[in-house]
Amino acid sequence: MTIESNVNQSNDLDSFRSLTALQQPTWPDAERLDRARSILSENAPIVVPAGADQLRDNLARVARGEAFLLQGGDCAESFAEADSARIGNKIRTILQMAVVLTHGASMPVVKMGRMAGQFAKPRSSDTEIRDGVELPAYRGDMVNGFEFTAESRIPDPMRMVEGYRISAATLNLARAFTQGGFADLRRVHEWNAGFLKNPAYKRYERTAKEIDRAIRFMAACGVDFSALRTTDFFVGHEALLLDYERSLTRIDSRTGNAYDTSAHFLWIGERTRQLDGAHVEFLSKVANPIGIKLGPTTTPDQMMALAERIDPDRVPGRLTFITRMGASRIREVLPVLTTAAKREGLVAAWATDPMHGNTITSATGYKTRRFSDVMDEVVGFFEVHRSVGTIPGGLHMELTGDDVTEVLGGSEEIDDEGLAARYETLVDPRLNHQQSLELAFLVAEMLVTG
Ligand SMILES: O=C[C@H](O)[C@H](O)COP(=O)(O)O
Ligand SMILES: C=C(OP(=O)(O)O)C(=O)O
Ligand SMILES: [Mn+2]
Numbered sequence: 001m002t003i004e005s006n007v008n009q010s011n012d013l014d015s016f017r018s019l020t021a022l023q024q025p026t027w028p029d030a031e032r033l034d035r036a037r038s039i040l041s042e043n044a045p046i047v048v049p050a051g052a053d054q055l056r057d058n059l060a061r062v063a064r065g066e067a068f069l070l071q072g073g074d075c076a077e078s079f080a081e082a083d084s085a086r087i088g089n090k091i092r093t094i095l096q097m098a099v100v101l102t103h104g105a106s107m108p109v110v111k112m113g114r115m116a117g118q119f120a121k122p123r124s125s126d127t128e129i130r131d132g133v134e135l136p137a138y139r140g141d142m143v144n145g146f147e148f149t150a151e152s153r154i155p156d157p158m159r160m161v162e163g164y165r166i167s168a169a170t171l172n173l174a175r176a177f178t179q180g181g182f183a184d185l186r187r188v189h190e191w192n193a194g195f196l197k198n199p200a201y202k203r204y205e206r207t208a209k210e211i212d213r214a215i216r217f218m219a220a221c222g223v224d225f226s227a228l229r230t231t232d233f234f235v236g237h238e239a240l241l242l243d244y245e246r247s248l249t250r251i252d253s254r255t256g257n258a259y260d261t262s263a264h265f266l267w268i269g270e271r272t273r274q275l276d277g278a279h280v281e282f283l284s285k286v287a288n289p290i291g292i293k294l295g296p297t298t299t300p301d302q303m304m305a306l307a308e309r310i311d312p313d314r315v316p317g318r319l320t321f322i323t324r325m326g327a328s329r330i331r332e333v334l335p336v337l338t339t340a341a342k343r344e345g346l347v348a349a350w351a352t353d354p355m356h357g358n359t360i361t362s363a364t365g366y367k368t369r370r371f372s373d374v375m376d377e378v379v380g381f382f383e384v385h386r387s388v389g390t391i392p393g394g395l396h397m398e399l400t401g402d403d404v405t406e407v408l409g410g411s412e413e414i415d416d417e418g419l420a421a422r423y424e425t426l427v428d429p430r431l432n433h434q435q436s437l438e439l440a441f442l443v444a445e446m447l448v449t450g
Contacts, residue, residue, distance in 0.1 A: 011285050013249055013258055021242050021278035023122040023271055025143045025155035033243065036157035040247035045261030046116065046168050047235070049252040049287070055234045055264040056289040058110045060317030062393040063349040068105045069320075069394025070098050071236060071265075071351065072436070073114030075428035076121050079141045082166045084173060089401025090115065091177045092191065093433050095231070097440035099188045101395075103211045104444025110234070111178075114398070116170040117237035117263045119143075119163040120244070121427050122271040138426065142241060146426050160244045167262070171235055178233040185228040189215060195437050200411040204441040207448075236265030236291070240272065242282055249286060257287040267291030267322060268310075270356070275305050284309050291320040291396075296329040296357060300340035307346055320349040322396045323381065326357025327373040330380035338390040351394040352381035359428065362408065366419045368429045371409035375442060382446060395443065399431040410435040 027033045061067035072094050090113065098109040119142035128137045128148070136153040138146050142163035145152030177183070189211055195201060196208050219225070239245045239260065248262040260266055266286070270293040272279040283290050290310050294303060303321070311319040325333050341348065354377035358369045378395065385392035405414050405421045406429035423429075431439060 011258060013246065013282070013285050015285070016242060016246075016278040016282035019276065019278040019281050020274070021272075022274070023139075023240060023269075024242065025139055027155050027157050029157070033157040036160050037243055037247045039161050040164055040244065043164065044168075045248065045250055045259075046164070046171060047261050047264050049250075049254070049257070049259040049261070051234070052259055052264045052288040054232070055110070055112070056315070056317035058232075058234075058317070059289050059320055059349045061108075062110060062320075063317065063347050063391065065391040065393070067108045067110050068101055069110045069112065069349060069351055070094060070101060070397075071112040071114060071394065072097070072397040072399045073118060074400060074425070074430060075118075075355075075398045076140050076426045077115065077118045077170075078146070078426055079119075079162060079166055082170055086400075086402065087115075087170055087173050088177060088182070089433065090399075091174055091182065091233070091401070092188075093399060093401040093436050095178070095183055095188050096192050096195070096437055098231075099185065099192065099211065100207065100437070100440040100444045101447070103207070103214065104447035110394070111231060112234040112236055112265060113174060114237060114396075115174065116167040116235040117163070119167070120238065120240040122238075122240060122269050140240075140427075142244065157243070160241065160247075163244070164248070164262075174233050174235065179230045181229050183229065183231040184225070186215060186225060192437070195434065198412075198434075201434075201438065201441075204438070204445075207441055207444055234264040236263050236267060238269050239266035239279065239283055240269060242278060245282065252287070255287075258285055260286040260288050263288070265289050265291060265320075267293060267320070269293050270295040270324065273306060275302070275309060280306065280309050289317055289320065291322050291351075293353065293356075294321050294323045294325075294337065296325045296333050298333070298337060300337055303337050303340065304344060304346065307348065311348075314347065316347070317349070320351055320393075322351045322353045324353040324356040325377065325380075327354070327376035327380060329357065330377050331384060334381065334384040335388055338384060338388040342388060342390055349393040350385065350391060351396045352378055352392070353396040354378045354381070355398045355428065362419055363416045364419060366406075366423055366429070368419060369407050371407055371431070371435055371439075374407070374431070375439065378439070378443060379446065397431060397436065397439070398428055399436040401433050401436075403434070404430060404432045407431050407435055410438055
C-alpha cells in the first residue's frame with residue numbers, strides 16, 4: 001500500500017484554513033461536521049496516487065500536442081441518478097465521442113469524466129426565490145437537497161459522506177464499463193453507426209465511413225483488437241468543498257507527497273481562483289494534476305501568478321487551463337493569454353469549456369445555451385491557438401448520455417418550447433447524447449481539415 005495517512009507533514013496541508021474560502025456552505029452543526037470529516041479521513045481513498053500520476057503523464061502529452069483531452073459529464077451529479085443505466089449512458093457517450101475525436105485528431109484521446117465527485121456547486125446567489133418564497137440556494141447534493149423546502153435546503157455535512165460513498169461506487173462502475181469490453185473499438189463504432197441512421201446527421205456519414213475504412217484497414221493488417229477492448233478512464237471534479245477535499249487527502253509513502261485522493265484531477269472554479277484564497281492555497285499543496293478555469297476577465301498577470309502558485313516547478317502535466325470565455329469574447333481575450341504564456345515559456349494543457357461563457361435565459365424562462373454558441377467557442381479556441389502557435393489540447397463539456405432537452409439547437413433543433421419536454425438538470429444545461437456526438441463529429445471534421 002502506498003498511502004499511509006493524512007497527517008500533516010512539512011507541507012502544512014491546513015494552511016488554507018486561515019484564508020478566505022468562498023462558496024463554502026454554512027454548516028449549521030459543528031459536531032456533525034467534525035464527525036463527517038473524521039469518517040472521510042478514516043475511510044479508504046477513492047483513487048490512488050499512481051492513478052493521479054498516470055493522468056499527469058497523459059496531460060503532459062496533451063500539453064505537448066501528442067494527445068487530446070476529452071472531459072465530460074453533468075454540471076452537477078445527483079445521488080438519485082447515480083444508477084448503472086445513467087452512468088453507463090454517460091460513459092458510452094464519452095467513448096463514442098472519443099473514437100470520433102481520435103480519428104479526427106489522429107492522436108490518442110485522454111478520457112475523463114466530470115464524474116464521481118461532481119457534487120458541489122458554486123452559486124451566483126446565496127438564495128433562491130420561487131413564488132415569493134426565499135430559501136438557501138441549492139449547492140449540490142453533497143451540501144443540501146434540490147427540493148425547494150426549507151428543510152431540504154439546510155446544509156448537512158453527512159451528505160459529504162454519502163457523496164464519498166456514491167463517488168467510489170461511480171468510479172468502480174466506470175472502471176467496470178471501460179475495462180469490461182464496453183469500450184471495444186468496434187462496438188463503439190457500431191453505436192456511432194446507429195446514431196447516424198437518423199437522417200438529421202447524414203452530413204457526418206463521410207467521417208463515419210472513414211473510421212469504418214480505418215478499422216477494416218487495421219483488421220486487414222492483422223491488428224489484435226483484443227488490445228482495443230479496454231481503455232483508461234479518469235475522473236475529476238471541481239475542488240470546491242475544502243472540508244471534503246482536505247479529509248480525503250493522504251500522504252503517498254513512496255514520495256512523501258500529499259495527494260487529494262477524491263479524484264485523479266481537481267479543478268479550481270472561476271469563482272474561487274483568488275490568488276490569496278483558500279482554494280489556490282490548498283490545491284498548491286497536493287500533487288494531483290490541477291485545472292484552473294479562466295474566464296473572460298482573466299489578465300495575463302493573474303494567469304502567470306496562478307501558474308506560479310500551482311506549478312512553480314513547471315512539472316509537465318501538472319497544470320491545465322480550462323478557458324471559458326464565451327463565444328463572443330474568446331477571439332479577443334484568449335490570444336492575449338496564450339501570447340503571454342508563449343512569451344513566458346509557460347507550458348500548460350489548454351482545454352476549452354464552451355459551456356459556462358454561453359449561458360442565457362430562454363424566452364420560456366429556462367437557463368440554457370445555444371448549440372451554435374457552444375460550437376462557435378470551440379471553433380474560436382482552435383483558431384486562436386493555431387494563430388498564436390500554442391496547442392488546443394481538449395474539450396471540457398457539460399453533457400449527459402440521456403435524451404434531455406436543455407441546450408437549444410443541434411440538428412434536431414430543440415427550440416424554446418422544446419426545452420420543457422425533458423429539462424432535468426439540477427444546475428446548468430447539458431448537451432444531450434445526440435448533441436454531444438454531433439459536437440464530436442464537428443470537432444473531428446475541423447481537426448481533419450486543420
Ligand atoms: O456550474 C456552474 C455554476 O455553478 C453555475 O453556472 C452557477 O449558476 P447560477 O448563476 O445559477 O448560480
Ligand atoms: C462552476 C463551473 O464552472 P466555472 O467555474 O467555470 O463557472 C462548472 O464547471 O460547473
Ligand atoms: Mn456548470
